[in-house]
Amino acid sequence: MNDHPSPSTTPARRSERILERGTYREYLRIEQILTRETTGGLVLLAATVLALILANSPASGAYEALRDQHVGVDIGDFHLRLTLGHWAADGLLAIFFFLAGLELKMEFLTGDLRSPGKALVPMVAAAGGVAVPALLFVAITAAGPPGALQGWAIPAATDIAFALAVLALLGSHLPTALRTFLLTLAIVDDLIAIIIIAVFYTADLRLGYLALALIPIALYALVAHRAEWLFKKHYGAAWLVLLPLGAITWALFLNSGVHATIAGVVLAFMIPVRSRSRYGARYSLAQTFEHRFRPLSTGIAVPVFAFFSAGVAVGGVSGLLDAWSSPVAIGIVVGLVAGKILGIVGATFLVTRLRGAHLDPDIRWVDLVGMAGVAGIGFTVSLLVTELSFDPSDPLHAAAKVGVLTASVLAAVVGAAVLLPRNRRYRRIAEREAVDADADGVPDVFAPEPAAGPGPAADGTPPGGGAR
Template sequence: MATGSRKRALTQALFSRGSWPETQRVAEVLRRETVGGALLLAATLVALIWANSPLGGAYTRLTEFEVGPQALHLDLSLGRWAADGLLAIFFFVAGLELKREFVAGDLRDPRRAVLPVVAAVGGMAVPAVIFVLFNLRASDGALSGWAIPTATDIAFALAVLAVVSTHLPTGLRTFLLTLAVVDDLLAITVIAFFYTRELHPLFLLMALVPLGLFGLLVQKRIRSWWLLVPLAVITWALVHASGVHATVAGVLLAFTVPVIRSEAAGGPEAGPGLAEHFEHLLRPVSVGFAVPVFAFFAAGVEIGGLRGLAASLTDTVALGIVVGLVVGKAVGIFGATFLVARFTRASLDDAFRWIDVAGVAVLAGIGFTVSLLIGELAYGAGSEREAHVKVAVLVGSLLAGTIAATLLRIRNRAYRRLCAAEEVDDDGDGVPDVYQGRAQLN
């Protein structure tokens, strides 16, 4: 019996479809993220056009306009409020998503979880190595930006999928979403450990009090916003004062939220838990407001025409970012996936080909939100090098998106057939037959 179980584990098909409820949930998340990607793109274009117009000075003044209580050291610029405040909402939702995946989603099965986790690690490690190689001989602090090309922007990636009208199969869609969420968690961990300039432990210890109270209330399934929101804001403010980037507070708060309903409420079979409830409430705020506003304040860089673009891309930091995003991400994710298949003796699900994996791997090279955040932390807001980072992130993301769209379009017809097969429901019970073992894809 043990031998049989081990054999099944070793021959687990990569990117095999998960359960039908999980597929429905992932599809809903992707639809919302795709809308967010369109808003993100619009905000980025507005910022770029404004920053490079005769009214560019007004954009700069708006970004640097300070607001907030000075007595609490929260008199921050609007750009800083977007980076420290609004992105905390983004990371709160990402934390909820990640916890839900590993507690109640298909990824609670270690055999299904290992692939996106290993792929995310590979997709961060290889771009970081490439960046370091480009800047190994630099003596002006260039190496501090090593983590910039390691991030994947799920909203932009899904926006590309919407534009190319690709019917990405369920297994790969789930892989892309989960990989990006794990990527976000790893990125915030990197920010916390490597981009904390000055640590004030007392404030960090003080943050544990409202964080603990927040966790206690949500564990008791209390949803009262007038209790939870003030505790969350106080936690955020204390983490901000500690020197650790304030977005870390979002992840910490998310991890306290229970995923499964209590036994008194009917247990796991009684419907969505508190984590999913909060996710439904806050995901539209995150993708529809928080991230686009951050993009508006972060993406506006004065390029200076073709000459300015060429000058920016001669910086080894910019070259490391572009190559890291376009080549490093693809090699890291594809290579990690191949190694998982090689050393676990797993094989691709019959529905897929390795070119499908390559397309998703290149698509993950679209880095934006977290990449821009790390660039600001590494080199300082408003610095010349940060401007080079913005140009490099935009160019690298554009190249990765174009290449990925080309690869995915090659397989578009095959994807459409696969999706049509997945939608067959001969018995009319509302669940496609492929999720009940009555149909197989060719």
């Protein structure tokens, strides 16, 4: 097999291709995203390791006491007194889901998902990567202990921070289209996870509080869409007004029975993603908030949640073996490691055949296997669904967490085993392509840049990474 296809192998009539090489600007955008997520992934890993050490050490009592410490007040039947663990899961993760909502809206309106042709493959692949793991989990746990099926959605998620951090470490020279594929797939996966949580993990619905939440949501949307006029060039300060409205919305969602993190997604969808540029604003409010609040999400919110959620006491080697033998843990491991690969690669293969399309000649199916392996790193959302599925006193709760942690490690190992040799191959190609770069330093193999007027980069990041 040649490292790079020759022009003579190109058919006379060009068939539709998927995962084609994009522009150099797209390549730089992906590099920026991977750099950000690598840092966040390392902080998340450190918080997880610390939680596991504390939970399985003489300090476990202090760790559990801290996690279960109640903070806040209840006002009548209005519930605002939560443990620190619940504040992390219901409160801090709302920031994570707010960022996920912004990413979704920007991708659907200004990003790759705005093009139905480009969006179809990662969207179908994400659906396959959710459905197959869930079906495998159900098949494995159907005859298991009572209540095990409640965790059917645990292996359905992909952790975008961990997955992109692993990809940045393993795939520095993988084609941009492949890395964009994983990013888009993870974003769509987040959307599906949000829908699953909203539909299947809502209990004791209290419509009165949900109806009251429409008032701050409406005010939030009004201020967000008038921010350019209200705050002129400094409309990033709109958060001073939006934050109190968002906090009220979150509290009402918390008491409505709908999981409070969904409030973050709803509020994100109220933020405009395009700047009217009428008042001198260069970046939209969505781009500004994404740039300013992402460090809060990746550096504080998600790691603190992981610290309180990942600390499962395994009870030594015998306890770990017992957890691994649980049908719930087996179902999660099989779902996240094997199910993600079968679902993502199988769905991609099916959609290409139905459309009569082919992979771009630069890419091989084994590359998608490696990407699907990395997508099996569930972690954050999988741990959240575990919290929603099983009571902490239920032995299945600990078994599920062990399954999530084990599956995430195995998925990273499988992804590394496939992608590291592929990355070496693409490094050799990149070294040859660098020789053919024009005077502007852009290799000739990249697609021509489309004509574009002044405006922000595709991901909304200021040139040079400056602050907004």
